Amino acid sequence: MTGKPRGGNGNGGNRGNRGDGGDGGNGQRPRDGSGGGVPSSISKGQDQLAEVLGRGRSGGQGGTPGTGGGRGGRGTYRAGDDVPGPARGRDLRTPHPRHTINGSRNGVVKDPSTVYLRGYEDVMHDDVAQIAAGNARWDPTTQRYEINGRYYGVEPSGTVFPDSGVGMVKLSGTEYAALKEIVRAGGDISKAPQLTRNPRFVNNPQAVEKAMQIYNGTYEP
Secondary structure: OOOOOOOOOOOOOOOOOOOOOOOOOOOOOOOOOOOOOOOOOHHHHHHHHHHHHHHOEEOOOOOOOOOEOOEOOOEEEEOOOOOOHHHOOOEEEOOOHHHOOHHHHHOOOOOOEEEEOOOOOOHHHHHHHHHHOOOOEEEOOOOEEEEOOEEEEEOOOOEEEEEEEOOEEEEOHHHHHHHHHHHHOOOOHHHOOHHHHOHHHHOOHHHHHHHHHHHHOOOOO
């Protein structure tokens, strides 16, 4: 990779789940030289990833990225000019906290919204680093990057957003709103009166049940 770290944190702000409803597609990773952004060898890919991880930073600082869900902050990774798609040459920022269970507490309700399931909050850092390193498969039709069984889009600001895949769940606006209420109540439904009074939830008990399962870590896709 030829890109160099850029000053600042590359924060373009959260533009929400633009394109979150897209389908990541099921294409196979292209072979070397097919234009899919796959390294020509495993060792080259490892070298590229190591280089990108070394450039990762949280809040614009040097060192490894911060810890988002379980790690704490958002990381930024510089993609090289040879990376295909919208990530090319950009400072890629890990997904907004609203895409995590705890982060939904203050998240903007959008339909749909993709959230990482418990135990997967930290995969965003490695996934974005892999995209920046050119190790992800780019699908120009779906406008998505596929890495580790997960699909991501990239906003014009450089912010990466999750679409679908392993360890993710796509929620409707009502399901996300229910999750938000549950998180704010610390999982205690008695402290979330909106869930039993607001017609949005009263008329959609399955949405509340799904949100509760996601919060408790018992949801199975």
